[in-house]
Amino acid sequence: MIKDNISAIKQLLSTPKNIVIVPHKNPDGDAIGSTLGLYHYLKKYSHNAQVITPNDYPDFLKWVPGEDTIIKYDATTEDSNKAIDNADIIFTLDFNAFHRTGQMESVLENSKAIKILIDHHQEPDDYATYCYSDVSMSSTCEMIYHFIDMLEDTDKIDAHIATCLYLGIMTDTGSFRFSSTTSTTHRIVANLIDKGAKNADVHNNVYDTNSYNRLQLLGCALTNLKVLPELRTAYITLSQNELRKFDYKKGDTEGIVNYALSLDNIIFAAIFIEDKQEGIIKISLRSKGAFSVNEFSRAHFNGGGHNNAAGGRSETSLNTTVEKFLSILPQYKDALNYE
Numbered sequence: 100m101i102k103d104n105i106s107a108i109k110q111l112l113s114t115p116k117n118i119v120i121v122p123h124k125n126p127d128g129d130a131i132g133s134t135l136g137l138y139h140y141l142k143k144y145s146h147n148a149q150v151i152t153p154n155d156y157p158d159f160l161k162w163v164p165g166e167d168t169i170i171k172y173d174a175t176t177e178d179s180n181k182a183i184d185n186a187d188i189i190f191t192l193d194f195n196a197f198h199r200t201g202q203m204e205s206v207l208e209n210s211k212a213i214k215i216l217i218d219h220h221q222e223p224d225d226y227a228t229y230c231y232s233d234v235s236m237s238s239t240c241e242m243i244y245h246f247i248d249m250l251e252d253t254d255k256i257d258a259h260i261a262t263c264l265y266l267g268i269m270t271d272t273g274s275f276r277f278s279s280t281t282s283t284t285h286r287i288v289a290n291l292i293d294k295g296a297k298n299a300d301v302h303n304n305v306y307d308t309n310s311y312n313r314l315q316l317l318g319c320a321l322t323n324l325k326v327l328p329e330l331r332t333a334y335i336t337l338s339q340n341e342l343r344k345f346d347y348k349k350g351d352t353e354g355i356v357n358y359a360l361s362l363d364n365i366i367f368a369a370i371f372i373e374d375k376q377e378g379i380i381k382i383s384l385r386s387k388g389a390f391s392v393n394e395f396s397r398a399h400f401n402g403g404g405h406n407n408a409a410g411g412r413s414e415t416s417l418n419t420t421v422e423k424f425l426s427i428l429p430q431y432k433d434a435l436n437y438e
């Protein structure tokens with residue numbers, strides 16, 4: 100679909116424009132990598148580009164080239180609204196529906212700018228002038244690489260762009276291990292290293308900068324781990340008190356759910372995290388193989404995502420949420436015991 104429009108997009112980008120680039124709320128490595136990768140690319144054509152994140156992101160992303168140019172909508176609302184008002188083009192990256200940007204939903208909805216969606220989540224909404232949606236893609240960063248390639252411009256990829264795109268491919272593929280990782284993904288990653296991405300540094304910056312408290316929180320989460328062998332399911336809870344005890348910082352719970360999924364014979368994993376400030380339980384779901392956590396989350400927990408990684412939320416207490424989860428699971432006994 101985007102291929103048919105690529106010459107129109109090329110034309111659009113042939114003269115300097117005011118461009119805003121927006122990822123989803125609580126941006127992860129792919130959201131930050133794709134928005135900044137595109138930002139550096141657009142800067143090469145003298146566009147007035149600005150990344151606006153709905154809110155803050157974890158410290159382990161606060162080294163990415165260009166990160167210091169990002170403005171956060173919740174902290175800088177007036178300037179953000181001005182930039183959105185003046186935008187000729189808004190790129191929306193790594194999300195499929197405006198509500199995924201939280202507070203930015205209505206301002207994006209009301210904007211008259213040309214919208215270009217680039218994303219790999221299921222069921223994109225129909226707001227974009229140009230929509231590049233592909234759920235088979237490992238990451239939005241991989242799609243930005245393909246996008247630049249469709250513009251016949253991979254020669255423009257420099258070390259900054261390469262580092263940003265490497266970051267998002269690495270984090271969204273669980274360091275190149277999820278089944279979304281294809282030979283093309285590896286070829287792109289190889290090109291990015293050739294173009295100056297320092298792979299070992301990116302891994303170190305993201306994965307080897309834990310605080311002592313974060314590891315203690317992980318210990319607490321693993322102590323709370325429950326296993327349901329007949330349902331091939333494992334889940335973890337973290338209460339607000341537990342988060343407080345270990346001085347929780349944004350990003351500290353990232354990846355913890357994968358420990359539950361790493362158990363032998365477990366194919367479905369969940370983590371329930373109490374967020375008293377938002378009044379919700381944030382849920383992360385992961386699976387292996389055919390069991391779709393995207394469908395599970397859409398059906399029961401107001402969320403979605405991908406087949407093997409999805410998020411959701413619940414507005415009841417931690418206990419009630421877990422009870423609901425446990426009461427639903429038996430319906431899926433056959434689906435969970437495939438093979």
Ligand code: 5GP
Binds near residue numbers: 195401405408
């Ligand atoms: P996480 O569990 O890491 O928050 O999210 C896992 C994946 O699901 C990510 O790709 C994330 O963008 C997506 N995701 C998380 N929450 C939601 C949601 O409420 N709706 C949709 N469509 N996707 C979500």
Ligand code: MN
Binds near residue numbers: 129130193219238271
């Ligand atoms: Mn992504």
